[in-house]
Amino acid sequence: MRPYLIGILAGLVLLAAAAGGGYWWMVRRTDALRYTRLDIPLTDIRVPNDSASRAEGERVAWSRGCHGCHGDSLQGKVFLDEPRVMRLVTPNIPEAIARYSDAELARIIRHGVTREGFAALGMPSATFYHLSDLDLGRLVAYLRAAPLVPSSLPSTELRVMARLALVQGKLPTDAGTMDHSAPRLGDRPDSTPVARGEYLAVTICTECHGLDLRGQDNAPALPKALGYTLPEFRSLLLDGRARDGRDIGLMGRTARRRFRWLDAGDIDAIFAYLATMSLVAQ
Ligand code: HEC
Ligand code: HEC
Structure with a gap:
């Protein structure tokens, strides 16, 4: 092989290695950012146990859009699937919350923090933050009673553009940007x-x-x-x-x-x- 060809080949291999290494670094960095624990304390809520409250909770859920993003039976769905950006999947709520305590459920709704303590992508919790204890309790009562409709969902996948945005701080979550101690409208x-x-x-x-x-x-x-x-x-x-x-x-x-x-x-x-x-x- 001619020397200059070897030079070009070696250059290409080096470039590919650098690109691969860069991507590997970005995946590590963005996973670390995504899985940083947020310290939002749990607070107990009172969850009523009567059918009138559950019916009110259903009204809270529909009017606040839980079904719009999580599906008509709250069974979860592929909410967004953009090549090179991300596939964002909303979880099956009845299935997911079997692992959640009431206080953890209140926290994911009001603060957008998952049971494990991570910022949930796409949950509009800055809006739900202001729910009153009464409405939140009714909502939880309704979610607990909602029948589980089985669904098989792919997992959420951050792709290159979303990862780039995340390292640049341009993929905000409500949990990461909202004021977690503002006066709550629902308390008034x-x-x-x-x-x-x-x-x-x-x-x-x-x-x-x-x-x-x-x-x-x-x-x-x-x-x-x-x-x-x-x-x-x-x-x-x-x-x-x-x-x-x-x-x-x-x-x-x-x-x-x-x-x-x-x-x-x-x-x-x-x-x-x-x-x-x-x-x-x-
Ligand atoms: C899921 C998103 C969404 C929610 C939630 C929502 N809106 Fe809208 N709204 C829109 C969009 C988008 C438009 C612009 C529609 C257009 O002009 O094509 C709009 C337009 C409007 C308009 C202007 C209508 C016009 O004549 O041009 C009013 C008034 C309005 N919304 C009131 C409300 C009120 C009150 C609420 C809460 C009860 C609400 N919206 C909740 C998305 C939303
Ligand atoms: C704009 C869309 C949107 C709306 C509205 C929304 N969610 Fe979500 N929710 C999501 C997404 C996306 C996730 C997954 C977050 C992630 O994977 O990081 C999620 C996650 C959750 C989880 C965590 C489940 C788990 O696996 O840990 C619960 C519980 C939940 N939502 C409940 C609700 C409830 C209750 C409402 C209504 C008050 C609601 N959501 C409204 C988009 C939404």
Whole structure:
């Protein structure tokens, strides 16, 4: 073989080894980041044991979107599968929580921290953080009673782009970014419709409209609802119909699946709260 060919070959082998070594380093580093234990203490919650509470818990679960991500029977699903990015799989809840104590279950919901103490990818816990003890207890009672529908799911897989984002700190989790000791809205008495409406909007709408409800991605700032009359707002949330009849995609589907679980009092309370928001952030 000619010397220059040997040189090129050796160069290629070295390059491949460097790339392989770099990737190996990144996998090690990102696994270490993903499996860093977060020190969020467990707190006991009271879980009621009557059918009315479980029925309320089902309403909490549907309106907060547990089924949207975990499947209609909470059996889990492939939530996202992007080549070179990641496959994110939501677990089968009844199966997974058999290993969880009630306090651990409360922690994964409110803080996004798994039983083992790791940050859960994709769990919108900054939203659920504000759930009241009463609603959380009812939710847990419902989840405990939910029948186990067997499912065989692949595992979550972080691929090269997601790993790159993770080392750069650009793959945030709620557990890693939220304030774990903020005053909890659910601890406040929600005796007025406006207070009740704020509680509902923060534990439901912030998931897509942003933590301050001032818009995120395609979801607009919510004071836009001010353009709605109360009957129009009811129709938006219960039937997914925009005021001007436009197809509003994800919002329409979310309303028809999730918000039909809200009752008229809930919807009027959300409307009352949104009406108190100023048009511009202060
Ligand atoms: C936006 C999507 C989304 C929503 C909404 C959501 N989850 Fe999750 N959840 C996930 C993902 C993704 C995981 C897996 C996280 C991981 O593997 O790191 C998860 C993990 C969990 C786990 C951990 C199970 C285990 O194997 O340790 C539980 C329990 C859970 N979710 C319950 C709920 C409940 C209850 C609700 C509703 C209050 C809910 N989730 C709403 C996406 C979601
Ligand atoms: C799963 C994500 C999601 C959730 C949860 C959600 N929204 Fe939306 N919402 C959207 C998106 C996306 C749009 C933009 C739709 C479009 O214009 O195509 C939208 C649009 C809207 C609009 C404007 C409609 C119009 O006429 O343009 C209002 C008002 C609204 N949402 C209210 C709410 C309220 C109130 C809640 C909580 C009860 C809520 N949304 C929860 C995703 C969501």
